[in-house]
Amino acid sequence: MTDIQKLETEFRQYIKKIEDYGQALAVLAWDSRTGAPKKGIVQRSEVIGTLSSEVFALSTSEQMGSYLAELREKTVYNQLSEITRKSVDECYKSYQRNVKIPKEEYKEYVMLQSQSESLWEEAKDKADFELFRPNLEKLVEFKKRFVGYWGYEKHPYNTLLDDYEPGVFVDTIDKVFGELRDQLIPLVKGVMESSHQPKTDFLFKKFPRANQEALSLDILKEIGYDFDAGRLDETVHPFAIGINPNDVRVTTKYNEDDFRVALFGTIHEGGHALYEQNIAQELIGTPLADGTSMGIHESQSLFWEKFVGKNYGFWERNYDVLKKHSSGQFDDVSLEDFYFAVNQAKQSLIRIESDELTYCLHIILRYELEKALMEDKITVAELPQIWNDKMEEYLGVRPSHDGEGVLQDVHWSFGAFGYFPSYALGYIYSAQIKEAMVKDLPNFDELVRKGDYAPIREWLTSKVHQHGKMKQPAEIIKDITGGGIDSKPLVNYLTEKYRRLYQF
């Protein structure tokens, strides 16, 4: 072994240890959320704290610093394997993030975060923005100062975006979100004003929990989720978690009065899980065995939820499966009526209750506010008013109080500025991916109608899944479409679909 090979091996062992701790933390997180007994919460958070501190210590140690200095030296770097090079890049990025903030200041910030989350909950329940305002102001100030420490190019918000959507910048988002907003507003208006509206009463009849569970298991198997590398559980807040590509778990929630929550939720989380199950095995033990960004991750869950689960052909095939599991609630409902009902679009004050047509407008609003805060163009105190005005402008509805307005989301309470855009980017990516896929698989609709998902999964694995963090989001989109991030495929999909459904 040469000295460089020896150094590379040592570094890979070092980061493997960090990844092993990370996997233990992922199991603890899964366990805490799926059924760990409540009296154990205090102990559990101490155990998580101990392991997280160790991960932080290993990631910011002098040892890590010296590995990075040696490995980033150009002649060395060029001799490393590609996986090691990308791992060095990832480690360097988080090393820089972590060592640049003064320790005391970071500690203050973490304490503020944990206070703010419960304060936010109280403020939301009481619809009292003033209660939360002082903390939100401090959180914004911290983030601005952190950006100061980290530095930025062109726009301070770019540095925040980098945590969730590396390589995607404000100028791109401004462009695609602007186009999307301008196209969606009239489309939503058209849908709302249409006289052709779906009947939906049959959606809300009793669908027993056990039957929904059987249905969820059937559908997950159908789309190719590998139960030998995962499991399905029930939680209040559904999620998917990749412990490693061979152990990717999903959860769902059963609402007996609305089967859609579990059914489409399961497909959504299943889409996240398919991504993580198909990351290349050779990336295990590095920071690259993970989704490349929040947005690309969301594109995968949305692809399966929208382009498969809400595909007409999917229901041609599966409506009978649904009927078999249900207690007769669809006996007198035609496939067409059913299909229209599950694709109903309507304005909603609440983001998480909104549909695929209106969802992105909720996100664009949040992005515009976050960016304006970072630019000092608006103050925290002005948020509720601007929020309500924008809701009226974009969606034609106005919150009657801040609990259903500016206070509705948890994200800001833990300082997650820059996170929201990923949700809409996920929609945009998924439509771009779908459009490109159809060029390779022109019989896409037929494949879905036949339940022959293997070609679809293989396409996604080859273009997206396997790469993990080896490719950045924009790189994935470029390699798939030949171009950049573009809202047109999403606009075309929504326009065509909703004009047809609502007949205008």
Next chain:
Amino acid sequence: MTDIQKLETEFRQYIKKIEDYGQALAVLAWDSRTGAPKKGIVQRSEVIGTLSSEVFALSTSEQMGSYLAELREKTVYNQLSEITRKSVDECYKSYQRNVKIPKEEYKEYVMLQSQSESLWEEAKDKADFELFRPNLEKLVEFKKRFVGYWGYEKHPYNTLLDDYEPGVFVDTIDKVFGELRDQLIPLVKGVMESSHQPKTDFLFKKFPRANQEALSLDILKEIGYDFDAGRLDETVHPFAIGINPNDVRVTTKYNEDDFRVALFGTIHEGGHALYEQNIAQELIGTPLADGTSMGIHESQSLFWEKFVGKNYGFWERNYDVLKKHSSGQFDDVSLEDFYFAVNQAKQSLIRIESDELTYCLHIILRYELEKALMEDKITVAELPQIWNDKMEEYLGVRPSHDGEGVLQDVHWSFGAFGYFPSYALGYIYSAQIKEAMVKDLPNFDELVRKGDYAPIREWLTSKVHQHGKMKQPAEIIKDITGGGIDSKPLVNYLTEKYRRLYQF
């Protein structure tokens, strides 16, 4: 703070970190056994390996060595809190164990262990002792050499016992096991020869899985298992695991053709769990927040399984509960016939299928063989023959092949010599504890008949549970009974019960 207080605080933080890793490992173990996906096994064992190595490193570090040297210095030691003193003792014990074995030799041993377990499985399936013999010989040789490194007092087997039953020695076990064996052999003979035998066909009718689960939940709640500090799951091999006293989980197994497996198994694991749930909170974060020995742990599971679950009063109260959950299999069965059936005793070749009357004879046989091996009085090659002869002498049955004889247990395949005695000690302790408890709670049977377990649980918590590892097994028995380990209460219980049931 004085220097000693400062040192004590630092040490406590140090061992708290070890305990936090231990809790993470316990969650990983629970997860691996309850439903972790099978493709994740390799990754999982690497994560467990990484965390275990860290625990080993922390437990044997120079830092630990210097803490122990400073804290064990007499004038310092005497100023420590009792919890810290006992923690120092525990840490010193495992430190000594670990640092005395040459690293290379220990590594060889660990590799031999992992080879041997799968080899044992194959040998057992093929009933081929010769296949396993070379490995078993090496395992015995390793253990003898380890005892050489560790040193021993009076008898080398005492050092092995110390891993499972600290403070209990060969001379005591020889005495109590000898007495027990001499009393049990004729008693078993009497039962087998009795013309009064139970009808048992009704035990083996179909009892749906879901109903058994509901029954298990009911019974666990009834005996006072705290579901806010635990949960019940299903596994092939039932177990209880204490992650910490606020998170103690049990599992059970549902056999639709034999409800007894789940019912009595659940009560048994529930007994283990009650022990761990009631360990004093102040011991959390030290190595003392655990059962004090395998034998005392087993005494708690057996207490609930035998003295509560097989108490006639328990069934006066719960026979209707059982009937309610079952599908009519007991409709024509009197309580007396039912009670006799679930207390059936018969000779069995297989330890884990045996009943409370014959169980200890299986253990005594194993103890005698292990001790003779350590004394070089017999060789590994002679084991099958001696095993079969003893089975015939003690239980009147002879294995037809080694798969149902000397190869039946997994323990030796991972070098666990000295473990078996704990099972019979658990029986002995539980009867001693019961006898002492009845002096304080003379209405014991009535309490069970009324389902009023609080006084029983409180008694056990005050005498056993709360102390964790603060008291050694013999100390607990002495404080409860005023005397030493004694097989008479068990002999009296079994003699009285089985003479009455079998009318001889």
